[in-house]
Amino acid sequence: MKPQVVRECSALHSLVKSLHLQNLRVGLVPTMGALHAGHISLVKESLKNSDWTIVSIFVNPTQFAPGEDFEKYPRTLENDLALLEKENGNQNIIVFTPSADEMYPKNFFTYVDVAGVAKPLEGQFRPTHFRGVATVVLKLFNMTQADIAFFGQKDFQQVQVIRQFVRDLNVPVTIQMCPIKREEDGLAMSSRNRYLSADARQRALCLSRSLKRAKAMILEEGIRDRATVEAEIREILTHPKHSIDYVAIVDPETLLPQEGAGIQLPVAILLAVRVDDTRLIDNMVIE
Numbered sequence: 001m002k003p004q005v006v007r008e009c010s011a012l013h014s015l016v017k018s019l020h021l022q023n024l025r026v027g028l029v030p031t032m033g034a035l036h037a038g039h040i041s042l043v044k045e046s047l048k049n050s051d052w053t054i055v056s057i058f059v060n061p062t063q064f065a066p067g068e069d070f071e072k073y074p075r076t077l078e079n080d081l082a083l084l085e086k087e088n089g090n091q092n093i094i095v096f097t098p099s100a101d102e103m104y105p106k107n108f109f110t111y112v113d114v115a116g117v118a119k120p121l122e123g124q125f126r127p128t129h130f131r132g133v134a135t136v137v138l139k140l141f142n143m144t145q146a147d148i149a150f151f152g153q154k155d156f157q158q159v160q161v162i163r164q165f166v167r168d169l170n171v172p173v174t175i176q177m178c179p180i181k182r183e184e185d186g187l188a189m190s191s192r193n194r195y196l197s198a199d200a201r202q203r204a205l206c207l208s209r210s211l212k213r214a215k216a217m218i219l220e221e222g223i224r225d226r227a228t229v230e231a232e233i234r235e236i237l238t239h240p241k242h243s244i245d246y247v248a249i250v251d252p253e254t255l256l257p258q259e260g261a262g263i264q265l266p267v268a269i270l271l272a273v274r275v276d277d278t279r280l281i282d283n284m285v286i287e
């Protein structure tokens, strides 16, 4: 069965109200569409942990800066619905796919601006990004009244930003982070992977390869000098057609460098690299 598709906030509100009146647990999987196996793993997790799953599909304009890929971001609703249909055995998936005007009507003036964990890394390279993410995600929490929401670890900093505003603003939702889904050769799944040419796709493997190498250095070879590990990662990522935005070896909670020159566990390693014109991110938490 095709999942039920809802396009208007008012219709979603009525549906959600009736689910809550029946004491049903609602899970939310926020997405921008162009669904892949990573998204589907979040949907499966939500179906396991809630009675109803709302999958939002909305390419959120406020999280893209001018010159980023908002216009070219893949919009594949028919294919997304076909993928979700396969998971909709118990007919308890709702797809919420509003228009931009529905989400941001005329005279929209309120944004969620998270400090702290939103400021380094992505926050430096995409200064308006998390403001857009936090705003749309809070709106989705309010609209769906979800009990639990599922996000992929691939956007590790995004999950920390969402956790921060949920805590700060007392939003009554549980945030569950799910593991990164990788292609067989290690590339982290992303809707943006489809921008890569065959050659760039091959070179993009340097991200996961560098993380694997860093893990081996830290856990197997006992190397704890941050600069040594970072230099090795950078060497693996370096190519004339790549440009590295950041290699960060940081505290997983604060996303700031740990004190001193050494690495203490747990540690998070986060990467952002432009492979040709495509900006890719990946990360690993080493416990």
Ligand code: PAF
Pocket: 030, 031, 032, 058, 060, 063, 133, 136, 137, 155, 158
């Ligand atoms: O991770 C994403 O796809 C987006 O940032 C999200 C959470 C759906 C908000 O637009």
